[in-house]
Amino acid sequence: MNKEELLSEGYLIPYITGxxxxxxxxxxxxxxxxxxxxxMEYAGLQRTIERIAFKxxxxxxxxxxxxxxxxxxxxxxxxxxxxxxxxxxxxxxASISATVIASASAWYFWNSWKDTxxxxxxxxxxxxxxxxxxxxxxxxxxEIRNDLAVIVSPEFSRIILNxxxxxxxxxxxxxxxxxxxxVFLNSSNLAQxxxxxxxxxxxxxxxxxxxxxxxxxxxGKFQIMKNIAAADAFAVTVESKGGAESPTLSTMQxxxxxxx
Amino acid sequence: MTETLEITSLLVxxxxxxxxxxxxxxxxxxxxxLYGVIYRTVRHQEIAEETLHDVFVKIWDQIDxxxxxxxxxxxxxxxxxxxxxxxxxRSKDFKATxxxxxxxxxxxxxxxxxxxxxxxxxxxVLNEIGKMCKKLIQLNFFMGYSHAEISKNEDIALGTVxxxxxxxxxxxxxxxxxxxx
Numbered sequence: 001m002n003k004e005e006l007l008s009e010g011y012l013i014p015y016i017t018g019x020x021x022x023x024x025x026x027x028x029x030x031x032x033x034x035x036x037x038x039x040m041e042y043a044g045l046q047r048t049i050e051r052i053a054f055k056x057x058x059x060x061x062x063x064x065x066x067x068x069x070x071x072x073x074x075x076x077x078x079x080x081x082x083x084x085x086x087x088x089x090x091x092x093x094a095s096i097s098a099t100v101i102a103s104a105s106a107w108y109f110w111n112s113w114k115d116t117x118x119x120x121x122x123x124x125x126x127x128x129x130x131x132x133x134x135x136x137x138x139x140x141x142x143e144i145r146n147d148l149a150v151i152v153s154p155e156f157s158r159i160i161l162n163x164x165x166x167x168x169x170x171x172x173x174x175x176x177x178x179x180x181x182x183v184f185l186n187s188s189n190l191a192q193x194x195x196x197x198x199x200x201x202x203x204x205x206x207x208x209x210x211x212x213x214x215x216x217x218x219x220g221k222f223q224i225m226k227n228i229a230a231a232d233a234f235a236v237t238v239e240s241k242g243g244a245e246s247p248t249l250s251t252m253q254x255x256x257x258x259x260x
Numbered sequence: 261m262t263e264t265l266e267i268t269s270l271l272v273x274x275x276x277x278x279x280x281x282x283x284x285x286x287x288x289x290x291x292x293x294l295y296g297v298i299y300r301t302v303r304h305q306e307i308a309e310e311t312l313h314d315v316f317v318k319i320w321d322q323i324d325x326x327x328x329x330x331x332x333x334x335x336x337x338x339x340x341x342x343x344x345x346x347x348x349x350r351s352k353d354f355k356a357t358x359x360x361x362x363x364x365x366x367x368x369x370x371x372x373x374x375x376x377x378x379x380x381x382x383x384x385v386l387n388e389i390g391k392m393c394k395k396l397i398q399l400n401f402f403m404g405y406s407h408a409e410i411s412k413n414e415d416i417a418l419g420t421v422x423x424x425x426x427x428x429x430x431x432x433x434x435x436x437x438x439x440x441x
Contacts, residue, residue: 008423009419009422009423010422010423010425010426011422012426013400013422013425013426013429014407014422016331016335016338016339017339017342017400017401018339018342018343019406019407029330032330033329041430042331044429044430044433045426045429045430045433046331046332046334046335047332047433048429048432048433048436049335049338049401049429050293050332050334050335050338051382051436052382052386052397052401052432053293053294053296053297053334053338053401053402054292054293055382055383056296056369056370056372056402057292057293057295057296058292058295058296058299058300059292059295060291060292060295060299060308060309060312061305061309063309064291064309064312064313065287065288065291067313068283068287068313068316068317068320069280069283069284069287071313071317071320073317073320073321074280074283074317074320077278077279077280078280124280124281124284127281128281128284128285128288131267131285132285132288132289134267135267135289213384214384214387215384223381223384224381224384224436242387
């Protein structure tokens with residue numbers, strides 16, 4: 001198999017799912033290691049599949065995690081609690097010399113074992129919580145960085161769409177890079193719509209509307225719209241979910257011209 | 261992206277050092293995504309949850325076999341989950357409990373409401389890519405059907421299934437804006 005075959009015949013996808021024969025698998029592996037273009041396509045495919053999988057994730061019962069963490073293969077690696085071990089040894093010696101209190105100290109041991117076990121669980125869950133918060137925060141930071149890059153970029157022009165009579169208080173901010181045809185939209189100020197409806201953005205050129213994509217009202221987030229190369233104005237209407245082929249003008253929420 | 265990579269390799273190292281906390285974290289972060297694949301393949305809650313359990317024990321046991329150079333941690337775990345779920349559907353016990361194993365019971369998962377965050381605009385992109393693309397992606401990646409099975413059931417040439425899937429994924433990727441990588 002050569003690089004062209006691998007790419008044109010789509011071998012990377014069955015490589016990801018594990019459907020290839022052993023020799024094909026090896027061929028793909030070698031090309032991934034040696035070829036930058038293959039690497040790029042592979043990275044893109046992996047990321048796309050991961051994103052779809054995360055988006056369409058399903059939550060299993062909580063019990064599953066408990067069974068995983070209590071599985072023998074996992075349990076035997078639970079760390080011993082080192083801080084208390086010397087105290088424990090001392091107590092062990094004491095209990096041997098005083099057989100009378102043996103049963104009492106056994107009781108104590110059991111309790112303190114229960115206690116450390118609980119403490120360990122608490123510390124573990126706190127650690128995990130911190131790691132999660134860190135990862136969430138760094139993801140949020142990435143998003144903010146991306147948003148900021150758009151806001152400060154001289155290539156993007158900022159267009160404010162003001163509310164029509166239908167929605168006097170609404171406004172939408174659009175960042176548009178005509179060169180790269182990129183359109184970002186911030187809809188934090190629009191009202192939430194019922195399930196069966198969505199907002200739709202239109203680019204108007206010479207009075208003709210061009211579909212620029214549907215979106216939901218989302219607070220504080222930039223949404224990526226369809227590519228638009230030229231527009232005299234932008235407008236947002238309310239359409240049924242999935243969008244319409246031409247705008248329902250009576251529902252127009254906001255409107256703004258690109259050159260004011 | 262670099263932060264994510266660092267977290268992943270940190271987690272993998274901790275797993276290799278038999279740190280149970282790392283498994284705990286990996287379970288919390290990835291179990292739902294993997295369960296989505298397993299459940300849609302197996303279509304039986306109890307069996308799917310048992311399979312998810314086995315998948316995570318396998319991830320813990322075989323983390324030494326994960327090689328960063330050959331793909332991401334998710335891809336490696338995804339392959340384990342998909343294969344394990346397929347194995348389960350092929351077992352005798354499973355076949356006895358299930359009526360059919362063809363694609364007739366197909367329910368479009370992209371129609372299901374998804375409560376997950378969508379800052380990259382994935383829903384909008386998936387809305388655009390067309391029915392056939394969505395079906396191929398669901399059958400191959402989420403329901404465990406091989407290219408050959410899809411080709412037979414959907415009456416499309418095998419080569420076409422492969423190239424179509426590739427084009428569909430490339431299409432999704434290019435529609436997700438590069439600035440938001």
